[in-house]
Amino acid sequence: MTIAKRSFDTLIIGAGGGGLRAALQLSQADARVAVVSKVFPTRSHTVAAQGGVNAALANVLPDNWHWHMFDTVKGSDYLGDQDAIEYMCRAAPRVVYELEHFGVPFSRLDTGRIYQRAFGGQSRDFGGDQAVRTCAAADRTGHAILHSLYQQNIRAKTHFFDEYFAVDLIRNQGGYFLGALVIDIASGEPLLIEAKTTILATGGVGQLFRTNTNALINTGDGMAMALRSGIPLQDMEFFQFHPTGIAGKGMLITEGARGEGGYLLNGDGERFMERYAPNAKDLASRDVVSRSIATEIREGRGAGPDKDYVLLKLDHLGADIVKKRLPGIRDTVMTFLHIDPAETPVPVYPTLHYTMGGIPTDRNGQVVVPLQQGAEEPVPGLYAVGECACVSVHGANRLGGNSLLDILVFGRAAANHVIDQLKEQRYHQQIPDDAAEPAMQRLARWDRQGQGESVSRLRQELAKTMEDHCSVFRNEDVLQEGRNKVLELRERLQDAYIDDHSQVFNTARIEAMELENLMDIGVATVTSALARRESRGAHSRIDYPDRDDQHWLRHSLFSLEGDKMDYKPVRMKPLTVESFPPKKRTY
Numbered sequence: 001m002t003i004a005k006r007s008f009d010t011l012i013i014g015a016g017g018g019g020l021r022a023a024l025q026l027s028q029a030d031a032r033v034a035v036v037s038k039v040f041p042t043r044s045h046t047v048a049a050q051g052g053v054n055a056a057l058a059n060v061l062p063d064n065w066h067w068h069m070f071d072t073v074k075g076s077d078y079l080g081d082q083d084a085i086e087y088m089c090r091a092a093p094r095v096v097y098e099l100e101h102f103g104v105p106f107s108r109l110d111t112g113r114i115y116q117r118a119f120g121g122q123s124r125d126f127g128g129d130q131a132v133r134t135c136a137a138a139d140r141t142g143h144a145i146l147h148s149l150y151q152q153n154i155r156a157k158t159h160f161f162d163e164y165f166a167v168d169l170i171r172n173q174g175g176y177f178l179g180a181l182v183i184d185i186a187s188g189e190p191l192l193i194e195a196k197t198t199i200l201a202t203g204g205v206g207q208l209f210r211t212n213t214n215a216l217i218n219t220g221d222g223m224a225m226a227l228r229s230g231i232p233l234q235d236m237e238f239f240q241f242h243p244t245g246i247a248g249k250g251m252l253i254t255e256g257a258r259g260e261g262g263y264l265l266n267g268d269g270e271r272f273m274e275r276y277a278p279n280a281k282d283l284a285s286r287d288v289v290s291r292s293i294a295t296e297i298r299e300g301r302g303a304g305p306d307k308d309y310v311l312l313k314l315d316h317l318g319a320d321i322v323k324k325r326l327p328g329i330r331d332t333v334m335t336f337l338h339i340d341p342a343e344t345p346v347p348v349y350p351t352l353h354y355t356m357g358g359i360p361t362d363r364n365g366q367v368v369v370p371l372q373q374g375a376e377e378p379v380p381g382l383y384a385v386g387e388c389a390c391v392s393v394h395g396a397n398r399l400g401g402n403s404l405l406d407i408l409v410f411g412r413a414a415a416n417h418v419i420d421q422l423k424e425q426r427y428h429q430q431i432p433d434d435a436a437e438p439a440m441q442r443l444a445r446w447d448r449q450g451q452g453e454s455v456s457r458l459r460q461e462l463a464k465t466m467e468d469h470c471s472v473f474r475n476e477d478v479l480q481e482g483r484n485k486v487l488e489l490r491e492r493l494q495d496a497y498i499d500d501h502s503q504v505f506n507t508a509r510i511e512a513m514e515l516e517n518l519m520d521i522g523v524a525t526v527t528s529a530l531a532r533r534e535s536r537g538a539h540s541r542i543d544y545p546d547r548d549d550q551h552w553l554r555h556s557l558f559s560l561e562g563d564k565m566d567y568k569p570v571r572m573k574p575l576t577v578e579s580f581p582p583k584k585r586t587y
Helices: 017-028 065-075 082-102 141-155 221-228 286-298 319-325 327-336 402-424 437-445 455-469 476-493 507-531
Strands: 004-013 033-037 116-123 130-135 159-162 164-171 177-184 190-200 239-246 263-265 310-313 346-355 366-370 376-384 554-559 564-569
Touching (some): 004 017, 017 402, 033 164, 033 190, 065 082, 065 116, 116 286, 164 221, 164 437, 164 507, 177 437, 190 221, 190 402, 239 327, 286 310, 286 346, 376 402, 437 507, 455 507, 507 554
Parallel strands (some): 033 159, 190 376
Antiparallel strands (some): 116 130, 310 346
């Protein structure tokens, strides 16, 4: 079969904030850029980000990038790489001002400056009083950023392949990545896109869990493509549960609701966060608040007839503040719960939200693989940015407001590095005749119908297994049982089939390949969680309740071949300032 081919300087897979920020930088430098997205770009999951983007602008209270860096290192439970964290926090103000000039309609203070709100885990003066650092466009910040970046890319003549699905990466025998095989979802036609450099920007893998805040498209496609290419995934045991999802449904209630002055109540009407975080209270770090809510419910102090949630109280703020600062949240609550948060407390419970782990990269966005004695080498031609990547600036727990900052800073950094690479590499490398064969075989496998188990049923089983066995609290027996179940599901997938009645616009075939991606990442997650015998950040082991810096201050690496675990050191040395040594993490 002859496969159609297109050639570009750079291929970007994923059209969220990270992919579009990289694309814009490259297109403005006159590179030929292709962006492949399985949905229309403005439906990428960045559009759902609500609360804001962190930057030490000091528009409301005094602030300093060094304080921001301290909070990020502390929030990461000291697993974040301090050179990358310094780079991100120092770049933050410039990145936000760039957004302003791209047309992002930030909310404004009376002075005309960009509005900033309080967010969890953020302080002034290295752990002192609450900082006000998160730049917001009401509670639709991601929406504002994504639409502005897309419009700027249209202006810069970036080439978009909308509603195309990336099947697998293409490389030569020397290990150089040369692009990807993609499929037009509407027609089913494959297309080989060759590129001098490839950037993965495919987002997280929230669909691995049954109850989550993520879009249905978040199936970890870029991570799984990297795994199949022999690249290990880093720190996959660390998944963030957002403390305030709508109970029983999972839709996100932004941390900005507490930043505006909202607070949590248990079934007894008590502000229970004072017990767990006496200083920060409801604005403690997300892992702390999530565990506190789970503990209150487990100990019988939940609210509601079944005592299975807590309440987020916003009605004391007044209708004007709720309508002005939290309009999207009010609409969501009224739509799904038929109550007005300006009048009635909202039932909430922790819900799976963010993937801290991912494809290991350096601060230039280059994908790196470990060598001996802690050294690393870049993978030629391959970059990763955003939630699919692990720089690692989030370590074991991400601070709210740092995810939008991550995609913007490292999307821009990766693009700048690619621009330098393109100056050195004027011509495309030769693609071997059989380079696309493994990807074509993967595609052909899902042409069969009606033989074996249902893909949709296996996906439901996987999501329930992960939620039951790898959630907020974990222990050896439950994780081991979960790993056995996920391995069994991966085996059963070999005999799965596509439901005939759902074969419309190839979506059933896409869903089957997405499930393949989810299965491999599910194994990576539960294997990594079982191996890490300590509690750190979002990874909370009941059987190992303490953080163990002596043995576990290191990044985990999961390789698909043999489901093998390996480790590498955390980069504790910043670029220009003194490092922050690990100490007890309290709020």
